[in-house]
Amino acid sequence: MTKTTLNKGIFVPSMVFILIVSVISVIYPALADQILNSIKNFIFVNLNWVYVWSVTLFVIFLVYLLFSKYGNIRLGDNESRPEHSFFSWVAMLFSAGMGIGLMYFGVAEPMQHYSSEVFGVTEYVNKAKNAQLYTFFHWGIHAWAIYGLVGLSLSYFAYRFKLPLSLRSCFYPLLKEKTNGRWGNVIDVFALCSTFFGITTTLGFGVVQINSGLQILGIVPNTSFMYQIMIVVILVSLAIASALTGVDKGIKILSNINVIMVVCLLLFVLALGPTVYLIGSFTEGLGNYINNFFNLTFSTHVYNPEVLPWFYDWTILYWAWWISWSPYVGLFIAKISKGRTIKEFIVAVLLIPSLFNFIWMTVFGNSAIWFDLNVGQGALSAVSGNPDALMFRFLEYLPFSSIASFITILIVMIFFVTSADSGIFVMNNIATKNAEKSPKWQIILWGALLAILSLLLLNAGGLKALQSMTLITALPFAIIMILFIVSLLKGLAIDQSYYERSFSKTTIPWSGRLWKDRLKQIVASKDRASVDLYINTVVKEAFGELQTEFAKNGIEASINTSENPSKVEIEIKYDVINNFIYGVETTSKKVSNYLVEEDNLPDIQAKGTFYPKTYFGDTRESYDIQYFTKNELISDVLKHYDRFLDIVSDDSNEMFISSDSNERIE
Missing domain, CATH: 1.20.1740 (Amino acid/polyamine transporter I)
Known part of the structure; x- marks a missing residue:
């Protein structure tokens, strides 16, 4: 039988x-x-x-x-x-x-x-x-x-x-x-x-x-x-x-x-x-x-x-x-x-x-x-x-x-x-x-x-x-x-998100010049300490250089920080319109069990990972910037600042952009 x-x-x-x-x-x-x-x-x-x-x-x-x-x-x-x-x-x-x-x-x-x-x-x-x-x-x-x-x-x-x-x-x-x-x-x-x-x-x-x-x-x-x-x-x-x-x-x-x-x-x-x-x-x-x-x-x-x-x-x-x-x-x-x-x-x-x-x-x-x-x-x-x-x-x-x-x-x-x-x-x-x-x-x-x-x-x-x-x-x-x-x-x-998801914004400025460094970053373990280090070095340095250049052009920019969670933002304050804010903070996310258990995937030791996420002081969608170099991050901030100026200069947006409550990191 x-x-x-x-x-x-x-x-x-x-x-x-x-x-x-x-x-x-x-x-x-x-x-x-x-x-x-x-x-x-x-x-x-x-x-x-x-x-x-x-x-x-x-x-x-x-x-x-x-x-x-x-x-x-x-x-x-x-x-x-x-x-x-x-x-x-x-x-x-x-x-x-x-x-x-x-x-x-x-x-x-x-x-x-x-x-x-x-x-x-x-x-x-x-x-x-x-x-x-x-x-x-x-x-x-x-x-x-x-x-x-x-x-x-x-x-x-x-x-x-x-x-x-x-x-x-x-x-x-x-x-x-x-x-x-x-x-x-x-x-x-x-x-x-x-x-x-x-x-x-x-x-x-x-x-x-x-x-x-x-x-x-x-x-x-x-x-x-x-x-x-x-x-x-x-x-x-x-x-x-x-x-x-x-x-x-x-x-x-x-x-x-x-x-x-x-x-x-x-x-x-x-x-x-x-x-x-x-x-x-x-x-x-x-x-x-x-x-x-x-x-x-x-x-x-x-x-x-x-x-x-x-x-x-x-x-x-x-x-x-x-x-x-x-x-x-x-x-x-x-x-x-x-x-x-x-x-x-x-x-x-x-x-x-x-x-x-x-x-x-x-x-x-x-x-x-x-x-x-x-x-x-x-x-x-x-x-x-x-x-x-x-x-x-x-x-x-x-x-x-x-x-x-x-x-x-x-x-x-x-x-x-x-x-x-x-x-x-x-x-x-x-x-x-x-x-x-x-x-x-x-x-x-x-x-x-x-x-x-x-x-x-x-x-x-x-x-x-x-x-x-x-x-x-x-x-x-x-x-x-x-x-x-x-x-x-x-x-x-999940199915729809999988097939419709575009490339990460982090990859938009990539060329083949730094491909070996990029690969090391992709497969490296991403714990809180490594992300906090990225924010306190790369991000702060980028914001510091931006602050200096803004000052040379007659614009006062401030850098606000918070240690728990690790957070840093560059802010340009205004009296009538909303402040310009570009911030980065350490954020966690869960990962699939399959990723943790799979031998032929990046080494993930726990069911959670961390990454640096942007925020803008409004309802715009944030995104991961973990692979940005210092110069790429500076470029990204300037893109958002250019967008900000374009919006505030439009007369039809006057009612929308005016605000008496500009939020800051306390």
């Missing part, structure tokens, strides 16, 4: 927690569901505002980045380019993100909203519009902003800062080297458990839908557990085989095939369903979504108590579900997004899947509503509470329904496989701290765990308990994602 790449600090505590929760859910499903559901309900009722504000912040932040100066930063080196074609990239992130969900809720959610009387609306038009509006809201930009934030944070710190592709890396600007210790392990354990629970519950519900479709088509006689075992064994085996081939082969190929099949099924329903009605309702629905975007974003329905249960069971549940899934989807999106610019990433992740979701939900959901009203006489509304079979019942209203249902089952199966194989890939990635190559048995282990636990929970009725556990984990992870924003802003600011 090949040596494992699993990290014990992540794998062991994760497995202990996963097995404890799973065993309790299997042995005591009713009790576990009752306890976890109570905790979930308490969170949804009392802390729903955390989800509302968090998701709102995620959307605002990504939109800000889209139009900010950071948008052109590339997720990788400045010269790096995407590893996957645009179509394959979108296909993979789409398949991993919401594949099975679209098949499961494409008809079910619009029909359930349409059938609900929670808003007290009985007219068909308003019911249909509300059904479409809230479906768009739950599957649109807000959902993908959650995935996008995690994916962007991971991509940026992994490919730009050369850190491991791990959630712990997203905290590097805040925790620095602590991300390699216990704090980093805690973050990855949380991500691994959340990912495992989310995939297990999704696959469990996906198996039920596949089984239900096979029964409707007459392929299997019933939905017994035996057939569910067969489905899981076959599909998880395919997922393991796909995961073993890697992202570039199995996952990529299956994702491309699935997107093509999904588009074909979409066009089939659009062409043979109420086409004109669907095109018109999509157009109006998109406008309705845009017009109500901000109202939907901030709405908590606090003024409509009768709507609150619906709000908790739909909007808040969705936000919690997307957040709980975001470590998994975000990691997978990050894995396939190297080389994209931040702007390209945000546009693709926010808009393209959202727009496709809107089209999908309109074609399937609005077709079902139209058939329910005009053909079925409420037959679909009557079975809206059975989402496992609703998609197939809807397809019975279309020609070639058996073929369409078979294709639907095939799509769900492939989505099942792509979700499972990308899930296996991501979980192994987390548990190994992004090891480049893991033994095959390790991949098989993750697939087997998913299959066994999902079947045990499905048979015992423990999937709902595990789903509640997944939703509970969303609350702390929402807070973690807010910290991602803080960390990402710090990283982007």
Whole structure:
């Protein structure tokens, strides 16, 4: 057996927690569901505002980045380019993100909203519009902003800062080297458990839908557990085989095939369903979504108590579900997004899947509503509470329904496989701290765990308990994602400063004449004593010569000094206008740990260094002059004095430069 790449600090505590929760859910499903559901309900009722504000912040932040100066930063080196074609990239992130969900809720959610009387609306038009509006809201930009934030944070710190592709890396600007210790392990354990629970519950519900479709088509006689075992064994085996081939082969190929099949099924329903009605309702629905975007974003329905249960069971549940899934989807999106610019990433992740979701939900959901009203006489509304079979019942209203249902089952199966194989890939990635190559048995282990636990929970009725556990984990992870924003802003600011920073002002007057002396100065240790010595020799001598020359030209200049901190300035006093001041003081700054520990960099003995910094008695930006010779410093002072005279001679500056309070060193 090949040596494992699993990290014990992540794998062991994760497995202990996963097995404890799973065993309790299997042995005591009713009790576990009752306890976890109570905790979930308490969170949804009392802390729903955390989800509302968090998701709102995620959307605002990504939109800000889209139009900010950071948008052109590339997720990788400045010269790096995407590893996957645009179509394959979108296909993979789409398949991993919401594949099975679209098949499961494409008809079910619009029909359930349409059938609900929670808003007290009985007219068909308003019911249909509300059904479409809230479906768009739950599957649109807000959902993908959650995935996008995690994916962007991971991509940026992994490919730009050369850190491991791990959630712990997203905290590097805040925790620095602590991300390699216990704090980093805690973050990855949380991500691994959340990912495992989310995939297990999704696959469990996906198996039920596949089984239900096979029964409707007459392929299997019933939905017994035996057939569910067969489905899981076959599909998880395919997922393991796909995961073993890697992202570039199995996952990529299956994702491309699935997107093509999904588009074909979409066009089939659009062409043979109420086409004109669907095109018109999509157009109006998109406008309705845009017009109500901000109202939907901030709405908590606090003024409509009768709507609150619906709000908790739909909007808040969705936000919690997307957040709980975001470590998994975000990691997978990050894995396939190297080389994209931040702007390209945000546009693709926010808009393209959202727009496709809107089209999908309109074609399937609005077709079902139209058939329910005009053909079925409420037959679909009557079975809206059975989402496992609703998609197939809807397809019975279309020609070639058996073929369409078979294709639907095939799509769900492939989505099942792509979700499972990308899930296996991501979980192994987390548990190994992004090891480049893991033994095959390790991949098989993750697939087997998913299959066994999902079947045990499905048979015992423990999937709902595990789903509640997944939703509970969303609350702390929402807070973690807010910290991602803080960390990402710090990283982007450092990034921008690094690439835009010009040469030091100290180097402006340099020529090659003194290059050996310059090199000695650059690599020399810069402690306080050496900087104080520079100020008390070079700077004072320069200011002294300037004072003498000013006096020869009829100008009285004074030299002011202070010993702690070491500071010296030359000042020319005026009665009406601001004094001219050019000062230098000893200043400290922190240096990177890497600079302290690196052998092939200048010898830095501590985490701080010192340098002589200018100041001017006003708000102008100071700068480092540590490499100036005496004559270069004299020249720099004269440049500032020439600027000063030019400013004070301008009549338009009279009000600005006049002052009664000229500050001096005391």
